Amino acid sequence: MSAREMEAPDASEVMKSIFRTTLHEIGTPINGIVSASRLLEQELGKGNHEFIQELIQMIGTSANYLQEIFERVRLAAQQENLHRFQLDEIVFDFSKLLDGILRSMAALFMEKQISVVKRMSDDFPHTVFSDRTYLTQIVYNLLTNALKYSPKSTRVTITCFLRDGEKMCMEIADQGIGIPARELPYIFKEYHQIVAGAPSKFGGMGLGLSIVKNLTEVMGGSIEVMSEVGVGSVFTIVLPLKK
Template sequence: MSSCEMEGPAASEVMKSIFRTTLHEIGTPINGIVTASRLLQQELENGNQEFIQELIQMIGTSASYLQEIFERVRQAAQQENLHRFQLDEIIFDFSKLLDGILHSMAPLFMEKEISVVKRISDDFPHTVFSDRTYLTQIIYNILTNALKYSPKASRVTITCFVRGGEKLCVEIADQGIGIPAKELPYIFKEYHQIVSGVPSRFGGMGLGLSIVRNLAEVMGGNVEVKSEVGVGSVFTIVLPWKK
Protein backbone atom coordinates (compact mmCIF):
# COMPACT_ATOMS: atom_id res chain seq x y z
CA MET A 1 0.00 0.00 0.00
CA SER A 2 1.40 3.39 -0.94
CA SER A 3 1.38 6.36 1.41
CA CYS A 4 -1.45 7.97 -0.51
CA GLU A 5 -3.56 4.84 0.14
CA MET A 6 -3.14 4.85 3.91
CA GLU A 7 -6.48 4.98 5.68
CA GLY A 8 -7.93 4.99 9.17
CA PRO A 9 -6.52 5.97 12.56
CA ALA A 10 -2.91 5.01 11.70
CA ALA A 11 -2.73 7.42 8.77
CA SER A 12 -4.43 10.12 10.81
CA GLU A 13 -1.97 9.81 13.69
CA VAL A 14 1.00 9.83 11.31
CA MET A 15 -0.18 13.02 9.64
CA LYS A 16 -0.87 14.64 13.03
CA SER A 17 2.67 13.74 14.11
CA ILE A 18 4.18 15.25 10.97
CA PHE A 19 2.04 18.38 11.39
CA ARG A 20 3.00 18.88 15.05
CA THR A 21 6.70 18.33 14.41
CA THR A 22 6.75 20.60 11.37
CA LEU A 23 4.85 23.33 13.22
CA HIS A 24 7.48 23.28 15.94
CA GLU A 25 10.43 23.19 13.53
CA ILE A 26 9.39 26.23 11.50
CA GLY A 27 8.92 28.42 14.58
CA THR A 28 12.54 29.53 15.03
CA PRO A 29 13.37 30.39 11.40
CA ILE A 30 10.06 32.22 11.01
CA ASN A 31 10.74 34.26 14.15
CA GLY A 32 14.22 34.95 12.83
CA ILE A 33 12.81 36.27 9.56
CA VAL A 34 10.19 38.40 11.32
CA THR A 35 12.72 39.91 13.74
CA ALA A 36 15.33 40.53 11.03
CA SER A 37 12.67 42.14 8.82
CA ARG A 38 11.67 44.50 11.63
CA LEU A 39 15.30 45.44 12.24
CA LEU A 40 15.77 45.88 8.50
CA GLN A 41 12.89 48.35 8.36
CA GLN A 42 14.52 50.37 11.14
CA GLU A 43 17.92 50.34 9.45
CA LEU A 44 16.47 51.44 6.12
CA GLU A 45 15.58 54.66 7.92
CA ASN A 46 19.00 54.95 9.59
CA GLY A 47 20.93 54.13 6.43
CA ASN A 48 23.52 51.70 7.83
CA GLN A 49 24.21 49.85 4.58
CA GLU A 50 26.55 47.27 6.10
CA PHE A 51 24.00 46.20 8.70
CA ILE A 52 21.24 46.24 6.08
CA GLN A 53 23.18 43.75 3.93
CA GLU A 54 23.84 41.58 6.97
CA LEU A 55 20.14 41.49 7.87
CA ILE A 56 19.23 40.56 4.29
CA GLN A 57 21.68 37.65 4.49
CA MET A 58 20.14 36.55 7.81
CA ILE A 59 16.69 36.51 6.23
CA GLY A 60 18.02 34.46 3.33
CA THR A 61 19.67 31.91 5.63
CA SER A 62 16.46 31.41 7.63
CA ALA A 63 14.46 31.10 4.40
CA SER A 64 16.87 28.41 3.16
CA TYR A 65 16.37 26.44 6.37
CA LEU A 66 12.60 26.67 5.94
CA GLN A 67 13.01 25.31 2.43
CA GLU A 68 15.03 22.37 3.77
CA ILE A 69 12.27 21.55 6.26
CA PHE A 70 9.64 21.75 3.55
CA GLU A 71 11.58 19.41 1.28
CA ARG A 72 12.15 16.87 4.05
CA VAL A 73 8.46 16.86 5.01
CA ARG A 74 7.46 16.57 1.35
CA GLN A 75 9.66 13.50 0.99
CA ALA A 76 8.33 11.98 4.20
CA ALA A 77 4.73 12.44 3.06
CA GLN A 78 5.47 10.27 0.02
CA GLN A 79 6.83 7.34 2.04
CA GLU A 80 4.89 4.47 3.51
CA ASN A 81 6.50 4.70 6.96
CA LEU A 82 5.86 8.37 7.46
CA HIS A 83 6.51 8.33 11.17
CA ARG A 84 10.02 6.92 10.83
CA PHE A 85 13.07 9.11 10.52
CA GLN A 86 15.06 8.46 7.34
CA LEU A 87 18.78 9.24 7.32
CA ASP A 88 20.32 11.12 4.42
CA GLU A 89 24.04 11.28 5.23
CA ILE A 90 26.44 13.40 3.20
CA ILE A 91 29.86 15.01 3.64
CA PHE A 92 29.56 18.70 4.52
CA ASP A 93 31.48 21.59 6.06
CA PHE A 94 30.47 21.58 9.74
CA SER A 95 31.85 25.03 10.55
CA LYS A 96 29.91 26.49 7.65
CA LEU A 97 26.75 24.74 8.87
CA LEU A 98 27.16 26.11 12.40
CA ASP A 99 27.90 29.61 11.13
CA GLY A 100 24.74 29.47 9.01
CA ILE A 101 22.60 28.47 11.99
CA LEU A 102 24.05 31.23 14.16
CA HIS A 103 23.66 33.74 11.34
CA SER A 104 19.98 32.94 10.87
CA MET A 105 19.34 33.16 14.64
CA ALA A 106 21.43 36.31 15.14
CA PRO A 107 18.44 38.72 15.13
CA LEU A 108 16.80 36.74 17.96
CA PHE A 109 19.96 36.77 20.08
CA MET A 110 20.51 40.46 19.29
CA GLU A 111 17.00 41.29 20.45
CA LYS A 112 17.73 39.81 23.90
CA GLU A 113 21.30 41.15 23.89
CA ILE A 114 22.62 37.61 24.33
CA SER A 115 26.22 37.14 23.21
CA VAL A 116 27.18 33.90 21.48
CA VAL A 117 30.69 32.47 21.82
CA LYS A 118 31.89 29.70 19.46
CA ARG A 119 34.88 27.48 20.22
CA ILE A 120 36.08 24.66 17.96
CA SER A 121 39.00 22.47 19.05
CA ASP A 122 41.92 21.99 16.69
CA ASP A 123 41.23 18.26 16.29
CA PHE A 124 37.55 18.72 15.42
CA PRO A 125 37.15 17.73 11.73
CA HIS A 126 36.57 20.42 9.11
CA THR A 127 34.08 18.19 7.27
CA VAL A 128 31.79 15.53 8.73
CA PHE A 129 29.73 12.68 7.30
CA SER A 130 26.26 12.90 8.80
CA ASP A 131 22.67 13.95 8.15
CA ARG A 132 23.00 17.69 7.58
CA THR A 133 19.31 18.53 7.99
CA TYR A 134 18.85 16.50 11.17
CA LEU A 135 22.01 17.91 12.75
CA THR A 136 20.74 21.40 11.90
CA GLN A 137 17.43 20.62 13.59
CA ILE A 138 19.17 19.35 16.73
CA ILE A 139 21.38 22.42 17.09
CA TYR A 140 18.50 24.78 16.25
CA ASN A 141 16.28 23.25 18.92
CA ILE A 142 18.89 23.35 21.68
CA LEU A 143 19.85 26.94 20.81
CA THR A 144 16.16 27.87 20.79
CA ASN A 145 15.81 26.52 24.33
CA ALA A 146 18.90 28.46 25.40
CA LEU A 147 17.39 31.60 23.89
CA LYS A 148 14.00 30.97 25.42
CA TYR A 149 15.18 30.34 28.99
CA SER A 150 18.12 32.76 29.17
CA PRO A 151 17.88 36.24 30.70
CA LYS A 152 18.67 39.39 28.77
CA ALA A 153 22.37 40.24 28.29
CA SER A 154 23.58 36.75 29.19
CA ARG A 155 25.90 34.44 27.21
CA VAL A 156 25.57 31.20 25.22
CA THR A 157 28.75 29.23 24.54
CA ILE A 158 29.09 26.59 21.82
CA THR A 159 32.09 24.28 22.16
CA CYS A 160 32.94 21.61 19.56
CA PHE A 161 35.45 18.91 20.51
CA VAL A 162 36.39 15.27 19.96
CA ARG A 163 35.91 12.74 22.76
CA GLY A 164 38.05 9.62 22.89
CA GLY A 165 39.09 9.97 19.28
CA GLU A 166 35.78 8.57 18.05
CA LYS A 167 32.95 10.86 19.20
CA LEU A 168 32.11 14.32 17.88
CA CYS A 169 30.67 16.54 20.60
CA VAL A 170 28.84 19.85 20.29
CA GLU A 171 28.30 21.40 23.71
CA ILE A 172 25.83 24.27 24.13
CA ALA A 173 25.97 26.03 27.49
CA ASP A 174 23.69 28.85 28.63
CA GLN A 175 23.35 31.06 31.68
CA GLY A 176 19.61 30.54 31.90
CA ILE A 177 17.22 29.67 34.67
CA GLY A 178 18.34 26.03 34.78
CA ILE A 179 16.30 22.86 35.12
CA PRO A 180 15.22 21.44 38.50
CA ALA A 181 16.80 18.04 39.23
CA LYS A 182 13.37 16.42 39.52
CA GLU A 183 12.56 17.54 35.95
CA LEU A 184 15.70 16.16 34.26
CA PRO A 185 14.38 12.59 33.77
CA TYR A 186 11.38 13.94 31.82
CA ILE A 187 12.73 16.75 29.63
CA PHE A 188 13.04 14.56 26.53
CA LYS A 189 9.41 13.41 26.67
CA GLU A 190 6.96 14.83 24.13
CA TYR A 191 4.90 17.83 25.30
CA HIS A 192 6.88 18.19 28.52
CA GLN A 193 7.47 21.86 29.31
CA ILE A 194 10.74 22.47 31.15
CA VAL A 195 9.26 25.46 32.94
CA SER A 196 5.59 26.36 32.84
CA GLY A 197 4.55 29.92 32.18
CA VAL A 198 7.46 30.83 29.89
CA PRO A 199 6.32 32.71 26.76
CA SER A 200 5.95 30.33 23.81
CA ARG A 201 7.20 32.70 21.12
CA PHE A 202 10.07 30.37 20.24
CA GLY A 203 7.96 27.22 20.10
CA GLY A 204 6.43 26.13 23.38
CA MET A 205 4.82 22.85 22.36
CA GLY A 206 7.23 20.72 24.38
CA LEU A 207 8.49 18.95 21.26
CA GLY A 208 11.95 20.46 20.86
CA LEU A 209 13.98 18.19 23.13
CA SER A 210 11.94 15.14 22.15
CA ILE A 211 12.92 15.80 18.53
CA VAL A 212 16.53 16.34 19.59
CA ARG A 213 16.70 12.99 21.38
CA ASN A 214 14.98 11.05 18.58
CA LEU A 215 17.17 12.48 15.83
CA ALA A 216 20.39 12.01 17.80
CA GLU A 217 19.54 8.35 18.43
CA VAL A 218 18.70 7.77 14.77
CA MET A 219 22.11 9.24 13.91
CA GLY A 220 23.76 6.74 16.27
CA GLY A 221 24.39 9.25 19.04
CA ASN A 222 22.80 10.73 22.11
CA VAL A 223 22.31 13.98 24.01
CA GLU A 224 23.67 14.61 27.50
CA VAL A 225 22.43 17.30 29.86
CA LYS A 226 23.71 18.95 33.02
CA SER A 227 21.82 21.75 34.70
CA GLU A 228 21.67 23.78 37.87
CA VAL A 229 18.79 26.06 38.82
CA GLY A 230 19.83 29.69 38.69
CA VAL A 231 23.12 28.87 36.96
CA GLY A 232 22.22 27.44 33.55
CA SER A 233 22.18 24.31 31.44
CA VAL A 234 24.69 22.43 29.31
CA PHE A 235 23.46 20.18 26.49
CA THR A 236 26.06 18.03 24.71
CA ILE A 237 25.30 16.45 21.35
CA VAL A 238 27.40 13.28 21.02
CA LEU A 239 27.66 11.68 17.57
CA PRO A 240 29.87 8.95 16.11
CA TRP A 241 32.83 10.22 14.09
CA LYS A 242 32.40 8.49 10.74
CA LYS A 243 35.83 8.87 9.16
Protein backbone atom coordinates (compact mmCIF):
# COMPACT_ATOMS: atom_id res chain seq x y z
CA MET A 1 0.00 0.00 0.00
CA SER A 2 1.37 3.41 -0.97
CA ALA A 3 1.81 6.28 1.49
CA ARG A 4 -0.89 8.17 -0.37
CA GLU A 5 -3.32 5.29 0.04
CA MET A 6 -2.48 5.02 3.74
CA GLU A 7 -3.17 8.74 4.25
CA ALA A 8 -6.41 8.75 2.29
CA PRO A 9 -9.55 8.39 4.38
CA ASP A 10 -11.59 5.24 3.96
CA ALA A 11 -14.43 6.23 1.61
CA SER A 12 -16.98 4.06 3.40
CA GLU A 13 -16.08 5.59 6.78
CA VAL A 14 -16.35 9.10 5.33
CA MET A 15 -19.79 8.33 3.91
CA LYS A 16 -20.86 6.85 7.26
CA SER A 17 -19.73 10.06 8.96
CA ILE A 18 -21.70 12.18 6.48
CA PHE A 19 -24.73 9.93 6.97
CA ARG A 20 -24.58 10.19 10.79
CA THR A 21 -24.17 13.95 10.66
CA THR A 22 -27.04 14.33 8.20
CA LEU A 23 -29.34 12.22 10.37
CA HIS A 24 -28.54 14.50 13.28
CA GLU A 25 -28.95 17.73 11.31
CA ILE A 26 -32.37 16.93 9.86
CA GLY A 27 -33.81 16.15 13.29
CA THR A 28 -34.53 19.73 14.36
CA PRO A 29 -36.27 20.96 11.18
CA ILE A 30 -38.31 17.75 10.98
CA ASN A 31 -39.38 18.13 14.62
CA GLY A 32 -40.20 21.77 13.89
CA ILE A 33 -42.44 20.76 10.99
CA VAL A 34 -44.18 18.08 13.08
CA SER A 35 -44.79 20.45 16.02
CA ALA A 36 -46.01 23.30 13.80
CA SER A 37 -48.30 20.90 11.91
CA ARG A 38 -49.74 19.66 15.19
CA LEU A 39 -50.42 23.22 16.36
CA LEU A 40 -51.84 24.10 12.94
CA GLU A 41 -54.32 21.24 13.19
CA GLN A 42 -55.44 22.51 16.60
CA GLU A 43 -55.83 26.10 15.39
CA LEU A 44 -57.68 25.50 12.11
CA GLY A 45 -61.10 25.50 13.76
CA LYS A 46 -60.42 28.54 15.97
CA GLY A 47 -60.22 31.15 13.23
CA ASN A 48 -56.94 32.71 14.42
CA HIS A 49 -55.74 33.48 10.91
CA GLU A 50 -52.64 35.43 12.01
CA PHE A 51 -51.32 32.55 14.13
CA ILE A 52 -52.18 30.06 11.39
CA GLN A 53 -50.12 32.12 8.95
CA GLU A 54 -47.20 32.12 11.41
CA LEU A 55 -47.38 28.33 11.68
CA ILE A 56 -47.37 27.99 7.89
CA GLN A 57 -44.26 30.20 7.78
CA MET A 58 -42.60 28.00 10.44
CA ILE A 59 -43.23 24.92 8.30
CA GLY A 60 -41.91 26.67 5.19
CA THR A 61 -38.73 27.86 6.91
CA SER A 62 -38.00 24.38 8.29
CA ALA A 63 -38.61 22.86 4.86
CA ASN A 64 -36.18 25.34 3.28
CA TYR A 65 -33.51 24.42 5.83
CA LEU A 66 -34.01 20.73 5.05
CA GLN A 67 -33.44 21.57 1.40
CA GLU A 68 -30.22 23.44 2.30
CA ILE A 69 -28.95 20.43 4.24
CA PHE A 70 -29.76 18.11 1.34
CA GLU A 71 -27.96 20.36 -1.15
CA ARG A 72 -24.88 20.68 1.09
CA VAL A 73 -24.67 16.90 1.59
CA ARG A 74 -25.14 16.33 -2.15
CA LEU A 75 -22.26 18.66 -2.92
CA ALA A 76 -20.10 17.09 -0.20
CA ALA A 77 -20.70 13.64 -1.66
CA GLN A 78 -19.36 14.88 -5.00
CA GLN A 79 -16.15 16.25 -3.49
CA GLU A 80 -12.96 14.31 -4.00
CA ASN A 81 -11.95 14.95 -0.36
CA LEU A 82 -15.20 14.20 1.41
CA HIS A 83 -13.75 14.64 4.88
CA ARG A 84 -12.96 18.31 4.32
CA PHE A 85 -15.38 21.10 5.03
CA GLN A 86 -15.82 23.51 2.12
CA LEU A 87 -16.55 27.15 2.93
CA ASP A 88 -19.09 29.07 0.85
CA GLU A 89 -18.92 32.63 2.18
CA ILE A 90 -21.42 35.27 1.10
CA VAL A 91 -22.77 38.59 2.39
CA PHE A 92 -26.09 38.24 4.23
CA ASP A 93 -28.26 39.80 6.94
CA PHE A 94 -27.36 37.89 10.12
CA SER A 95 -30.27 39.27 12.15
CA LYS A 96 -32.70 38.13 9.46
CA LEU A 97 -31.04 34.69 9.46
CA LEU A 98 -31.60 34.40 13.21
CA ASP A 99 -35.23 35.47 12.81
CA GLY A 100 -35.79 32.71 10.26
CA ILE A 101 -34.24 30.06 12.49
CA LEU A 102 -36.26 31.19 15.50
CA ARG A 103 -39.43 31.19 13.40
CA SER A 104 -38.78 27.62 12.25
CA MET A 105 -38.22 26.49 15.86
CA ALA A 106 -40.99 28.56 17.43
CA ALA A 107 -43.41 25.64 17.70
CA LEU A 108 -40.80 23.56 19.55
CA PHE A 109 -40.20 26.33 22.08
CA MET A 110 -43.94 26.96 22.46
CA GLU A 111 -44.55 23.31 23.34
CA LYS A 112 -42.18 23.68 26.31
CA GLN A 113 -43.37 27.23 27.10
CA ILE A 114 -39.80 28.51 26.73
CA SER A 115 -39.44 32.17 25.79
CA VAL A 116 -36.67 33.22 23.41
CA VAL A 117 -35.09 36.68 23.48
CA LYS A 118 -32.82 38.02 20.71
CA ARG A 119 -30.51 40.95 21.40
CA MET A 120 -28.23 42.72 18.92
CA SER A 121 -25.67 45.29 20.09
CA ASP A 122 -25.86 48.71 18.43
CA ASP A 123 -22.47 48.25 16.76
CA PHE A 124 -23.18 44.77 15.39
CA PRO A 125 -23.03 44.95 11.57
CA HIS A 126 -26.24 44.79 9.57
CA THR A 127 -24.65 42.32 7.16
CA VAL A 128 -21.80 39.83 7.61
CA PHE A 129 -19.51 37.94 5.23
CA SER A 130 -19.53 34.31 6.29
CA ASP A 131 -20.78 30.82 5.47
CA ARG A 132 -24.55 31.12 5.85
CA THR A 133 -25.29 27.40 5.91
CA TYR A 134 -22.62 26.61 8.50
CA LEU A 135 -23.78 29.47 10.72
CA THR A 136 -27.32 28.14 10.40
CA GLN A 137 -26.15 24.70 11.51
CA ILE A 138 -24.28 26.19 14.46
CA VAL A 139 -27.30 28.18 15.65
CA TYR A 140 -29.70 25.26 15.15
CA ASN A 141 -27.49 22.91 17.16
CA LEU A 142 -26.95 25.33 20.05
CA LEU A 143 -30.65 26.21 20.23
CA THR A 144 -31.58 22.52 20.05
CA ASN A 145 -29.29 21.84 23.00
CA ALA A 146 -30.77 24.75 24.95
CA LEU A 147 -34.27 23.45 24.18
CA LYS A 148 -33.42 19.87 25.10
CA TYR A 149 -31.82 20.60 28.47
CA SER A 150 -34.11 23.43 29.63
CA PRO A 151 -37.18 22.81 31.81
CA LYS A 152 -40.56 24.29 30.96
CA SER A 153 -41.29 27.99 31.44
CA THR A 154 -37.65 29.12 31.26
CA ARG A 155 -35.86 31.53 28.92
CA VAL A 156 -33.23 31.27 26.20
CA THR A 157 -31.35 34.44 25.26
CA ILE A 158 -29.37 35.05 22.06
CA THR A 159 -27.00 38.02 22.23
CA CYS A 160 -24.90 39.22 19.29
CA PHE A 161 -22.07 41.69 19.85
CA LEU A 162 -18.59 42.69 18.70
CA ARG A 163 -15.38 41.98 20.61
CA ASP A 164 -12.37 44.27 20.13
CA GLY A 165 -14.00 45.61 16.99
CA GLU A 166 -12.70 42.69 14.91
CA LYS A 167 -14.60 39.64 16.14
CA MET A 168 -18.30 38.89 15.91
CA CYS A 169 -19.74 37.00 18.85
CA MET A 170 -23.00 35.14 19.33
CA GLU A 171 -23.91 34.11 22.86
CA ILE A 172 -26.69 31.61 23.57
CA ALA A 173 -27.66 31.40 27.24
CA ASP A 174 -30.21 29.05 28.77
CA GLN A 175 -31.68 28.39 32.21
CA GLY A 176 -31.27 24.65 31.87
CA ILE A 177 -29.83 21.89 34.02
CA GLY A 178 -26.24 23.02 33.53
CA ILE A 179 -23.12 20.95 32.89
CA PRO A 180 -20.99 19.46 35.70
CA ALA A 181 -17.43 20.84 35.74
CA ARG A 182 -16.01 17.33 35.26
CA GLU A 183 -17.95 17.02 31.97
CA LEU A 184 -16.78 20.28 30.37
CA PRO A 185 -13.52 18.89 28.87
CA TYR A 186 -15.50 16.23 26.98
CA ILE A 187 -18.68 17.94 25.76
CA PHE A 188 -17.30 18.60 22.26
CA LYS A 189 -16.36 14.97 21.63
CA GLU A 190 -18.53 12.99 19.21
CA TYR A 191 -21.24 10.84 20.82
CA HIS A 192 -20.63 12.31 24.27
CA GLN A 193 -23.87 12.86 26.15
CA ILE A 194 -23.80 16.01 28.27
CA VAL A 195 -25.56 14.24 31.10
CA ALA A 196 -23.60 11.05 31.66
CA GLY A 197 -25.73 7.99 32.19
CA ALA A 198 -28.97 9.64 31.07
CA PRO A 199 -29.12 9.36 27.27
CA SER A 200 -32.61 7.85 27.34
CA LYS A 201 -33.96 10.83 29.27
CA PHE A 202 -32.72 13.51 26.90
CA GLY A 203 -32.18 11.56 23.68
CA GLY A 204 -29.92 12.56 20.83
CA MET A 205 -26.74 11.12 19.35
CA GLY A 206 -24.23 13.34 21.12
CA LEU A 207 -23.14 14.95 17.84
CA GLY A 208 -24.48 18.50 18.17
CA LEU A 209 -21.66 20.20 20.06
CA SER A 210 -19.03 18.29 18.08
CA ILE A 211 -20.54 19.64 14.86
CA VAL A 212 -20.66 23.17 16.31
CA LYS A 213 -16.99 23.05 17.32
CA ASN A 214 -15.85 21.64 13.97
CA LEU A 215 -17.76 24.18 11.91
CA THR A 216 -16.69 27.09 14.12
CA GLU A 217 -13.02 26.16 13.81
CA VAL A 218 -13.29 25.66 10.04
CA MET A 219 -14.60 29.24 9.88
CA GLY A 220 -11.54 30.44 11.80
CA GLY A 221 -13.34 30.90 15.09
CA SER A 222 -13.64 29.40 18.54
CA ILE A 223 -16.32 28.39 21.02
CA GLU A 224 -16.44 29.25 24.71
CA VAL A 225 -18.65 27.75 27.40
CA MET A 226 -19.62 28.66 30.95
CA SER A 227 -22.00 26.49 32.92
CA GLU A 228 -23.31 25.93 36.42
CA VAL A 229 -25.39 22.94 37.47
CA GLY A 230 -28.94 23.97 38.27
CA VAL A 231 -28.45 27.46 36.81
CA GLY A 232 -27.79 27.03 33.10
CA SER A 233 -25.18 27.28 30.36
CA VAL A 234 -23.77 30.00 28.12
CA PHE A 235 -22.15 29.09 24.79
CA THR A 236 -20.33 31.84 22.91
CA ILE A 237 -19.31 31.55 19.26
CA VAL A 238 -16.43 33.87 18.34
CA LEU A 239 -15.73 34.42 14.64
CA PRO A 240 -13.45 36.79 12.73
CA LEU A 241 -15.31 39.81 11.39
CA LYS A 242 -14.68 39.68 7.66
CA LYS A 243 -15.42 42.56 5.32
